[in-house]
Amino acid sequence: MVIPDYYEFGSRTHIMAGYDALEQIPGLLSSMDAQNPMVITDQGVSRAGLVDILLQALDSRITIKTIQDDVPADSDLITVHTLAGQYRKYGCNAIIALGGGSVMDTAKGVNILVSASSDNLLAFSGANALTHALNPLVAVPTTAGTGSEVTRVAVISDPDNLRKLLFTSGFLMPDAAVLDPRMTLTLPAPVTAATAMDALSHAVEACLCLGRNPLSTAHAHEAIALISQHLLPVILQPDHKPGRLALATGAALAGMAFSNSMVGMVHTLGHSVGSVCHAPHGTCMAVLLPYGMAYNLHKTQPLLADLLLPMAGADVYARTPPADRAQKAIDWVNRMNQRLHQVTAGAHAVCLREMKSQDGKSLVPGHLLPKIAHTALGDGSIFYNPEDLDYDDCLMVLEAAFNGAPLDLSRVKKG
Amino acid sequence: MTALNHFLCRTKTAFGTHALDHLPFDLSGMNARKPFVITDQAARDAGVHMVLARACRDTYLAPGLATLTDAGDFETLYHLFVDKGYDSIIALGTGQVVQTAKALNLALCLGPERLRSPADPGQIKGPLLPLVYIPTHPESGQDTAGETSFSGHCFVSAHLMPDIAVITADTMLGTPLAAVLDSGLSSLAACCEVFAFSGNPFARSYAYAGVCLVMDTLLPLAQQSDHGDLLCQKAGKHRRLPLAKLTHAAAVSGYIQSNFPNLKTRQAGAHITALHPAPSATLSSGLCMALALVHLLENSKDTCPWLGKLLLPLTDAAHYAGVPGPGQPDAAVRVIRELLQALYETLPQGMPETFDEAGLTPRQISEISNLLTYAHP
Amino acid sequence: MTDFMEISPGRHHRKRLYLSCMLWFFGRAVQAAARVDDGVKSEFAAMPDNFTFCLGAFPSGPYMVVGKDSLGRVRHLGSSIADRTIHLHMMFKNPALLFRVFSFQESTPVANARNRLYVHGDVPQACAVVRIMDMVQVFLLPKFLAKRAVKRYPAWPLKRRTLVRAQVYVRAFAGL
Numbered sequence: 029m030v031i032p033d034y035y036e037f038g039s040r041t042h043i044m045a046g047y048d049a050l051e052q053i054p055g056l057l058s059s060m061d062a063q064n065p066m067v068i069t070d071q072g073v074s075r076a077g078l079v080d081i082l083l084q085a086l087d088s089r090i091t092i093k094t095i096q097d098d099v100p101a102d103s104d105l106i107t108v109h110t111l112a113g114q115y116r117k118y119g120c121n122a123i124i125a126l127g128g129g130s131v132m133d134t135a136k137g138v139n140i141l142v143s144a145s146s147d148n149l150l151a152f153s154g155a156n157a158l159t160h161a162l163n164p165l166v167a168v169p170t171t172a173g174t175g176s177e178v179t180r181v182a183v184i185s186d187p188d189n190l191r192k193l194l195f196t197s198g199f200l201m202p203d204a205a206v207l208d209p210r211m212t213l214t215l216p217a218p219v220t221a222a223t224a225m226d227a228l229s230h231a232v233e234a235c236l237c238l239g240r241n242p243l244s245t246a247h248a249h250e251a252i253a254l255i256s257q258h259l260l261p262v263i264l265q266p267d268h269k270p271g272r273l274a275l276a277t278g279a280a281l282a283g284m285a286f287s288n289s290m291v292g293m294v295h296t297l298g299h300s301v302g303s304v305c306h307a308p309h310g311t312c313m314a315v316l317l318p319y320g321m322a323y324n325l326h327k328t329q330p331l332l333a334d335l336l337l338p339m340a341g342a343d344v345y346a347r348t349p350p351a352d353r354a355q356k357a358i359d360w361v362n363r364m365n366q367r368l369h370q371v372t373a374g375a376h377a378v379c380l381r382e383m384k385s386q387d388g389k390s391l392v393p394g395h396l397l398p399k400i401a402h403t404a405l406g407d408g409s410i411f412y413n414p415e416d417l418d419y420d421d422c423l424m425v426l427e428a429a430f431n432g433a434p435l436d437l438s439r440v441k442k443g
Numbered sequence: 444m445t446a447l448n449h450f451l452c453r454t455k456t457a458f459g460t461h462a463l464d465h466l467p468f469d470l471s472g473m474n475a476r477k478p479f480v481i482t483d484q485a486a487r488d489a490g491v492h493m494v495l496a497r498a499c500r501d502t503y504l505a506p507g508l509a510t511l512t513d514a515g516d517f518e519t520l521y522h523l524f525v526d527k528g529y530d531s532i533i534a535l536g537t538g539q540v541v542q543t544a545k546a547l548n549l550a551l552c553l554g555p556e557r558l559r560s561p562a563d564p565g566q567i568k569g570p571l572l573p574l575v576y577i578p579t580h581p582e583s584g585q586d587t588a589g590e591t592s593f594s595g596h597c598f599v600s601a602h603l604m605p606d607i608a609v610i611t612a613d614t615m616l617g618t619p620l621a622a623v624l625d626s627g628l629s630s631l632a633a634c635c636e637v638f639a640f641s642g643n644p645f646a647r648s649y650a651y652a653g654v655c656l657v658m659d660t661l662l663p664l665a666q667q668s669d670h671g672d673l674l675c676q677k678a679g680k681h682r683r684l685p686l687a688k689l690t691h692a693a694a695v696s697g698y699i700q701s702n703f704p705n706l707k708t709r710q711a712g713a714h715i716t717a718l719h720p721a722p723s724a725t726l727s728s729g730l731c732m733a734l735a736l737v738h739l740l741e742n743s744k745d746t747c748p749w750l751g752k753l754l755l756p757l758t759d760a761a762h763y764a765g766v767p768g769p770g771q772p773d774a775a776v777r778v779i780r781e782l783l784q785a786l787y788e789t790l791p792q793g794m795p796e797t798f799d800e801a802g803l804t805p806r807q808i809s810e811i812s813n814l815l816t817y818a819h820p
Numbered sequence: 821m822t823d824f825m826e827i828s829p830g831r832h833h834r835k836r837l838y839l840s841c842m843l844w845f846f847g848r849a850v851q852a853a854a855r856v857d858d859g860v861k862s863e864f865a866a867m868p869d870n871f872t873f874c875l876g877a878f879p880s881g882p883y884m885v886v887g888k889d890s891l892g893r894v895r896h897l898g899s900s901i902a903d904r905t906i907h908l909h910m911m912f913k914n915p916a917l918l919f920r921v922f923s924f925q926e927s928t929p930v931a932n933a934r935n936r937l938y939v940h941g942d943v944p945q946a947c948a949v950v951r952i953m954d955m956v957q958v959f960l961l962p963k964f965l966a967k968r969a970v971k972r973y974p975a976w977p978l979k980r981r982t983l984v985r986a987q988v989y990v991r992a993f994a995g996l
């Protein structure tokens with residue numbers, strides 16, 4: 029085991045994963061003396077009937093003071109301030125965040141304001157701006173992907189100033205993450221595929237990027253094994269509870285891994301495609317993941333080779349000659365994308381050109397690639413990537429990913 | 444996976460060179476400006492507190508340093524802390540130092556009278572004051588677990604886990620080989636048991652790292668020692684780094700024991716130690732746990748679904764994948780046996796390799812054997 | 821009886837002096853590179869006017885402050901952050917960690933990967949500042965050191981490696 033000279037690993041969220049995990053919430057909240065939670069969620073979640081399932085699982089120990097289901101797709105300052113007002117108005121003392129990444133980020137933002145009795149979220153951005161534990165926050169993810177239920181960050185947009193605010197603190201980790209397969213049973217296949225590939229990209233990047241360490245790698249390998257074994261079966265049989273639970277668990281493990289190791293260029297480029305083109309994060313990750321692995325191949329060969337074991341299993345690993353294992357891991361991700369493309373009847377894109385919005389319009393027009401490459405240079409994750417990237421490098425990778433062409437490794441500058 | 448997997452580790456692990464240099468920043472992130480350092484005479488004599496002091500140079504921190512001399516001075520600590528207005532605790536040391544630090548934290552947050560009667564886990568509501576743990580040698584995992592015992596009472600709560608465990612070669616002290624073996628084997632047993640018998644992926648991830656750390660360091664350390672003499676007291680970094688890694692493994696086993704309070708190997712270890720009124724250096728609780736582990740694995744070779752996978756952290760990916768599935772459980776047990784055998788050879792006074800050799804009667808062995816079985820779903 | 825004492829960690833005067841000198845020269849070199857090198861110039865051009873950033877150590881320095889004035893000129897503003905609005909802080913968590921980087925024991929990318937740095941301010945601007953510092957390091961350091969200080973040693977054209985580098989050095993010493 030290779031141990032870096034120095035590393036940190038911490039994940040203080042209490043994990044509850046199981047078929048009746050929701051039923052644990054009353055006990056969790058009482059142990060924190062917080063019986064009056066506010067539920068924060070969004071319209072999609074509430075329409076899918078997940079709020080009802082949650083309410084049924086709670087018991088008389090808990091009095092839900094209010095259910096707020098207006099969180100937009102991109103968490104923003106106004107929503108955070110409004111919800112903080114509601115929290116105070118109803119006299120809540122805890123938050124149950126039920127949803128995906130945006131709901132989690134919003135809930136974290138609200139929790140900052142109500143815990144510090146403040147009306148100015150801006151005062152809490154930046155390192156060590158939070159120095160006290162926040163009020164109880166229970167995260168119930170309804171997708172198996174972002175890992176926000178265990179991460180220490182919240183991204184909240186400030187539409188007035190056209191910027192995204194980044195909040196980072198150990199105190200932003202939710203007190204508990206409740207992973208219950210009932211929350212993801214009805215997720216449509218393309219969303220299941222995209223979010224799981226997001227989680228897979230978290231795990232893979234956690235193993236490759238410069239912040240990697242033995243504990244994050246152990247979590248990431250476990251995540252990769254769970255996602256690899258269960259993703260295709262779950263797409264084929266969406267109501268398979270053990271598979272759903274395995275994917276939710278994999279996503280949380282991947283979240284714990286990358287929250288401590290950070291991520292690399294797959295996210296650098298993926299965030300930028302997302303912010304320039306408003307393309308869904310998970311799909312961007314799925315398309316870009318094999319490119320990020322290939323680009324870093326010369327710097328991370330043994331690490332990539334190690335990934336083949338949790339991805340493809342012991343037999344394939346043993347059969348593959350050691351020198352070919354890294355490339356085989358990249359091929360495995362490519363093939364996974366192609367299989368997902370097949371089983372979702374083409375809804376899962378395998379290149380940027382193919383990404384379509386719901387009304388069938390192309391999401392990532394080719395002429396925006398230079399703008400995306402430029403945006404990528406301003407994403408913090410770029411510094412954790414094993415190999416350096418300048419504008420030309422970003423553009424080269426984006427062009428290959430746009431057309432679904434293999435990356436020309438001879439054009440990767442090796443310094 | 445089983446019906447409900449839960450896992451909680453409140454501690455952030457900070458491992459490696461110059462780890463203490465991060466401490467002023469991390470403390471300020473917990474609003475702690477006046478840390479109260481508790482240490483023991485051995486650490487004080489070796490000047491470990493100076494390493495901490497150096498890390499605080501050019502920062503605002505001015506820690507107070509209390510050196511434990513005997514167990515009866517808890518009141519003094521309590522009053523020093525309160526009177527001088529400290530706001531956080533640093534346990535610089537292992538064992539007694541950490542138990543005292545945790546008890547002090549309870550006394551400060553819940554009132555000193557709370558320590559006079561046992562408490563339910565649920566009664567200790569957090570968060571307590573920031574607690575930083577800086578070990579000076581490998582231990583049995585109790586330090587990072589969410590428990591402490593004070594004047595005969597045991598207190599259990601995840602809030603007792605340290606906020607940060609700073610594990611660095613810079614604070615490692617000379618340690619008798621027997622203590623190193625005790626720690627390494629008890630970490631190995633705890634981590635292997637969880638990895639082989641629990642389907643909880645969160646615990647398995649920590650356990651995986653714990654097993655790797657022990658396998659990387661324990662045997663080389665034992666082979667380097669001069670016939671059981673103190674390790675690294677005068678030697679340089681090359682011994683302190685593996686000691687730090689072994690301490691890291693012990694911390695990880697503490698996180699695991701916090702979540703799995705009823706580990707079979709630990710119960711059997713306690714049982715055997717109780718049978719021997721004066722545990723000798725050759726039969727430490729760590730060794731008992733390791734012997735119990737071998738026994739436990741042998742007992743469940745055919746029923747435990749994850750036992751074969753244990754070969755992966757015990758060796759490496761190439762080795763693991765090279766052994767066909769049905770042969771993996773046997774191979775895993777063999778690796779542990781071989782490790783014990785190799786450790787045995789490094790010790791001049793020897794080391795029992797079975798319960799029989801450890802001097803247990805057949806009746807006692809069958810008692811322990813009954814403890815060492817798992818019911819499987 | 822418990823033995824008790826208060827530790828006063830004090831200051832490390834020699835290391836602080838060394839760091840102050842290095843930061844001072846580095847700041848002047850940033851200012852010089854911003855005048856003569858196109859790469860550094862274009863990174864600064866994308867920043868707003870009246871923008872000030874600092875590189876330093878938690879909790880109280882030393883610091884290097886560089887800013888763009890209202891006319892868009894890049895200037896090294898010394899070592900004090902008092903009475904100034906700093907828009908971007910790039911901070912090492914301990915002066916000892918800053919010292920490790922400025923004594924070439926650890927590169928900035930490695931220190932960053934080891935979580936020894938934190939940034940307070942806008943992330944895209946922080947990225948630009950890191951790229952500027954990388955370029956200035958390549959100008960100032962001999963290749964064997966610069967190779968360790970940056971992630972990928974750049975393949976610069978001959979003129980930039982020689983002529984522009986000489987200009988950066990002369991101007992940094994002269995304070996131009």
Ligand SMILES: [Fe+2]
Pocket residue numbers: 174226227230295309313
């Ligand atoms: Fe992601």
